[in-house]
Structure formats: structure tokens, C-alpha cells
Amino acid sequence: MTETNMTEKKAPPKTLPLQFPLCIFKTRNRMDDYGAADMKNGDLTEAELKGKFNLRGVSVTLDPYTGEKTPTSFAMDHFNKKPKEKVNKAEVARVLFDEFRHLSDTFSFSGKYQSIMRKMITHMQINNGAPFRDLLLDSALKEQILSDKSKKSSLVIIQSILEKTINWKEGHYSSNDESILSDAVKKSILPRFNRWKDRANGLGITVHAIHATHITIKSLKIDGDMFHATVHYRSQDHFGLDDTDVLDPFYRQFRIFHIWFVLQRWKGLGYKPFLTNMEATLEITGVRPKNAKK
Template sequence: MVALQFPFTLFRTQKWMDDYGARDMRCGDLTEEQLKMDYHLIDISARVNPYTLTKITPFHQPQSMFYGSRGVGEKITPQVCAGILFDEFRHLSQFFSVYGPYRHLIGQMITHMQNGNGSPFSSMLLDRALKEHIVNDRTENSTFARLKEVISKNIDWDNKYYPVSEKGGLKRAITDSKLPKFDRFKDNFNGMGITVHDTWATYITIKSLKINSNHYRGMVNYKVQDHFGLDVDDISKLRFNQLRFFRIWFVLQRYNRFGFKPFMTNMEATIEVTGYR
């Protein structure tokens, strides 16, 4: 029998890291006509009209039959218009991020889209959220629980190593389980559903595995990447298209007058895994 050597790359999604050719990473590629005709993006903002570059202001004459409705205000530059759209974008994000330690992440990520020029985004809070999700996942198809089960079952306790012949069991433990995603009910309100939700690429590596006569201790590294960007399939869905938050996001990213770059969201967690004979 031969011992499995560590670090051991346990799992990689078919989608790869740093895929800047992905559809949701496009920017500045759509015209006003395309946005209106193909995606029905007419009413974008309650504050500005990005197509005419004018502010939207209320009529101030109480006697007017149009009092309280929106009218056309002063002309503005594309830069000023984008700034107002980003402020509205941040304001609307509050409805998806009501409570908890991660509620401010979406505001930080919107600001990063505004100023980061497409550079990757990482945060200790994102890493913490990933680690908490993995460790606290009590479902039957948790990657972490399945991995612990397989390691305990297949260790050669007499020789104190994990046999290379059983590495297929480790890989199946991951492929047969659900990867960590922020699609739980609570993620709709704690800020993680709107910042990450689904994920693009996941790499899982067993960094080390120490075995004694009746106990093992290992370190497992999760690297997860998502894209903070929208593709045309996203905005074509009614649940996205009907919300001003996503209409503003799509226009800031894809309208050729703005073209703000989407970016990679990077998360990483190294977790201790232990068990007994």
C-alpha cells in the first residue's frame, strides 16, 4: 500500500478561476437602443435619466395637476449621472442586506465597482462568512461532513496513513455533496445572497493530514470565486428586470456610455478537520 501525499487537490469545478471571458464579465457593450428594445430597460432610475443625462425632479407647484410626479430637470455630465446612479444603487441595496455582520459588504462592493476598475475584491468578512457556512452546514450533503466521514472510514490506522488507492472516495465525497453557496433563506436578508449567492469556481485542497493510533487531524483549504457582474440572462429574468436595483446595475455595467467593470470576488477558508478511529 502507498500513502497519499499532501497537499492533495481534492476538487476543482469545471469552471475555472479568473475567467474574464465569462458572459457576466462583459461591460460597455450595449447601446441605448439595445437596452431599450432587447431588454425593456426604459425606467432605470428614480433620480436621473441615463439616456438623456438629465436629473428627474418633482414639480414643485402644489396647484399643478402634475404635482408630486416626476419631471425632467437639469442636464448633467455622464460622470455626474454615474455618481448619482451609484448612490441610488447603494441605497437600494439596503433592502437585501438588513441585519448581521455582513450587511455592509454590498455597499463596499458597489463602491469597488465604481472605483476599482475591475480589480479583484477580497474581504476578511467574506472569508469569515465562507468558513462559518462550511463549518455550520449540518445538512446530509455537506462537503465538510462527507469529507470527515470518508477520511475516518478509509484511513489505514495500523500504518498511520491515508492510502492513495482510496483517493477516489475523497473525490466522490465532494462531487456527491453540495458546494458552499449563499442561497439559504437567511441569505436573502443578511447581505450574502446579494453579494455572492451562487458561486463560479471552487477549489478544495487537503493541505495536510496527521494520523496517530486513534485520531487524525487535517487542514482543508477552500478557495471560492464569484463574479460581481450581470449577464443578459440575468436581466432577462422577470425577478431581476422588475427591480430597479438590478436595472441600475446592468446599465452601469453594460451601457456603452458608462461601462463600469465587473470584478472577481475572492473568498478563502482553511478549516481543521478531525476525527477518531
């Protein structure tokens, strides 16, 4: 071998492309978290509910703890010495769920998602803790993601990072740059239903702050100076209340949360909370930046 050949520089190896589909983000809160505080049921006594949580006048129709019906007229009750009518636990639950649905209309009275709240209450009543899925929730999640045009939107950040980090010369996203994508998404704002309109469409009370989210890039195609990516969001929330929910000064002023808490947490009823599942698939495109170095 000649000296010239020995000193020749070898061409640097091409970077390996990142393989898709790839999950680029998972929240700290895990999926299927049945051990979460808001997934408890039937764990509190009547004394605890009345003492720590001050849940006494829960229903306008009856006393859930005794089953005694509330008199419709004070005068009639004052002069009528007959014992108060009592109902069994099944009837107590039926009455409370009816009140639950009725009161939910205060938080769910506008827009195409307003039927979700009543559906979820009935699901709690009859499905013994089974997970809940509805196409309307999928639609709501997709709409929320697309409507967030802020710089901290997770989808906006994914689109921006892909544009800046794709190896345009080699026509792929390098496996060496995987952490750039995941680290950027960690700093983003994830989907949640805390907008003003969510206070009227039912989403603010049914899902609100989503418990867990996974984001997966299903595919990435690069064609010249353009890319097309398919991004999948899988989100999950809990239809259940923890102690802090009903002790919160804001929420405790609404009787709906008293009824919900008693239905779920009182040992005498113990209706199971459940997982709420949502998914959304979105298509994004981008172009090679003018100042791209690779």
C-alpha cells in the same frame, strides 16, 4: 534454493501514502474566468437596453442615457417651458451609484455582513475591475461551511471518507484511494449563500451561488486511532450581471438590478464587474471506525 523457500509467499508491499497538500476537488467553472457571461461590460447600446431588456425608467433622479434630470414636480415642469437640466456622464454615474447603494439596503439590513454590499458597490465604482477581498467574506464562507451539517455537506463527506478509507494499520491515507475522496466530494453540496438569512445580510445578492471552488487538504496527521486534517476552501464569485439575470421575472421587478445592469453593460458607462475572492481554512478530526478492516 530449497523448494520450501521457492514456494514461500512474499509479504505484500505496503501501500504508498498520499502526499499532502493535495487539491481534491475543482469545480467545472474555472477560477479567474474573465470570459464568463456576467463579466462583460460596455457591450450594449441604448437601443438594445431599451428594446431587448426594456430598461427605460432606470433612475428616479435622471435619464441615464440623455443625462436629463427628472423634474421634482409635474406641475412645475408642465408650466415651465425651460429646457430640462442635463448633467455629464460622470454625474450620471455618481447618481446611479448613489441610488445603487441606497437600494441595496433592502437586501442588506441585518447581521454582521450587511456592510459588504455597499463596500462592493463602491469597489465597482472606483477600482476598475480589480478583484475584491474582504475578511468578512472569508468569515462568511467559513461560517457557511461549518453550519451545514447535512449528509451532503462537502466537509462532512470529507470527514466521513477519511474515517472510512484511512489505512489505520499503516497509519496513512493510501495513494491508491485518492479517487475515492475526490469522487465523493463531486457528489457533495458546495458552499453557497441561498439561505433565508442571506436575503437580509447582503450575501444573497453579493455572492449567492459561488462560481468556482477549489478544495485542498493541506495536511493529514494520524495518531493511533485518531486523525486531524486541515482543509482549505478557495472560492470565487463574480460581482456582475449577465443577460439572464435582468431578464429573470423575479429579479427584473427590483430596480436595483436595472441600475446595476446599465452601469455595467451600457456602452455609455461600462463599469467593470470584478472577481470576489474568499478563503476558509478548517480543522477536522475523526476516529477509527469499530469495524475498520485496515
